[in-house]
Amino acid sequence: MNKITAFLGLGHMGAPMAFNLIKAGFRVRGFDPVEELLQKSVEQGVEKCSSATEAVKGADFVISMLPSSAAVESLYIEKDHLLEAIEERSLIIDCSTISASSSKRLLNAARNKGLHAIEAPVSGGVKGAAAATLSFMCGGEHEDVERAKTVLQHMGANVFFAGPAGAGQTAKICNNMLLAIHMIGTAEALQLGVDNGLDPKVLTEIMAKSSGANWSLQTYNPYPGVMDSVPASNQYRGGFKVGLMCKDLGLAQQAADNSKSYTPLGSLARNLFGLHSLKGNEELDFSSIQTIFRKEADQ
Ligand code: NAD
Structure with a gap:
């Protein structure tokens, strides 16, 4: 059966990354609060979800590509409490560029709930996102980064393990x-x-x-x-x-x-x-x- 990825944040970077996963045969359940962006992604095969909580249901991977530390903490921990909705089988991969301290907070909060999460900020720009040639700079547990390669390899050309939580950022x-x-x-x-x-x-x-x-x-x-x-x-x-x-x-x-x-x-x-x-x-x-x-x- 095709692996399911929840994709949260379908902006300049998130959208082309999500499209590459679709091309690679993944099912992608997407959410972005900007309706126009969500609609554009749906035209490329993303399954429309009305909230992040809906998108993460049954997902093998939960990928986020958000603008800031505040957006990431608000989504996962403070406002939307998304960590409460994510299933134990899912691997969280936050690709946003955020502070090392925010990223550590997310990875620790996930671990405290029995979930697995890594940070994987990227380099390569919108062109690299479209061409699936991004470099991922991963931080977290080594085995989680190895597991993430199943999905990262379809969006990038290089997956680096930088070290523990915060090192990728x-x-x-x-x-x-x-x-x-x-x-x-x-x-x-x-x-x-x-x-x-x-x-x-x-x-x-x-x-x-x-x-x-x-x-x-x-x-x-x-x-x-x-x-x-x-x-x-x-x-x-x-x-x-x-x-x-x-x-x-x-x-x-x-x-x-x-x-x-x-x-x-x-x-x-x-x-x-x-x-x-x-x-x-x-x-x-x-x-x-x-x-x-x-x-x-x-x-
Ligand atoms: P963007 O502003 O185009 O996209 C971010 C998207 O996240 C927006 O569409 C926004 O609506 C969405 N969003 C905000 N809160 C959300 C939530 N709670 N749930 C779902 N979606 C939500 O930004 P971008 O250029 O795609 O950059 C995203 C991240 O990637 C940033 O952290 C940026 O620093 C990093 N980055 C960008 C580039 C680049 O060339 N654009 C390159 C490398 C890294």
Whole structure:
């Protein structure tokens, strides 16, 4: 019989991840409070549920892809008390990027109820979610992570075991702090080239084969028109919202405070993205940081 997965959160990332499970032969019971998103997923084969509690009935796996620590704690523990409705046979896989402390709280609360849960935040963006090439950074019990591979392998190319509860989230925020820094650096370099008469496509080609090569430049170029099918060539719509990057940079700074680590570039990145967000760009893709380098006259 086909395995049943409950999928909670069918936004930019959750929806394509759920569709890949359907393609792999899973039955997917989905819920998202935004009716329009739920409806779009139903058109792709997701079974519509009117609540998270309904979705988890009979599920082998319960996957969540939510925006924040508050959303995860509210769903599982505080408001919806979803842990009360999840069956012992289910494995909970929370793929949201949240604080290590919230994630530990969820995994401990699940264990206290006799349930199995892991954290599995992802990297790879919306493109990676659609192409099933995500990297999962898992934390929790090793055997639960092994069991999760049954389902994770159909949504990603890499499943890493980072360590106990919280370790996956720590790996994720280190990665995203670095991502923010190289996205800002890439945008700054591209604008410098353009201001000095270079074609951004030519400059990208040169740097991609030189020591400036990096993911922001080669896979997710922030300069409009350099690459097809990235948010920069679609008015910075879709992708990874500035507001979510601000959240991740805040989590990185919290972790740095806790460990008394020195993160000057992470702190600067948080300030630049924070200001960009305040200027009304919270909903745009994070590569829109390119626009802070544009001269007023060119806007
Ligand atoms: P999103 O805002 O597009 O999607 C989140 C969805 O969760 C929304 O549709 C929202 O309605 C839904 N939701 C909120 N509360 C819910 C509940 N109680 N039950 C069910 N659904 C609920 O965000 P996204 O871009 O898909 O990101 C989701 C998570 O993945 C975030 O933690 C983000 O940091 C992380 N992430 C995103 C990307 C990216 O490129 N977008 C990449 C890696 C990681």
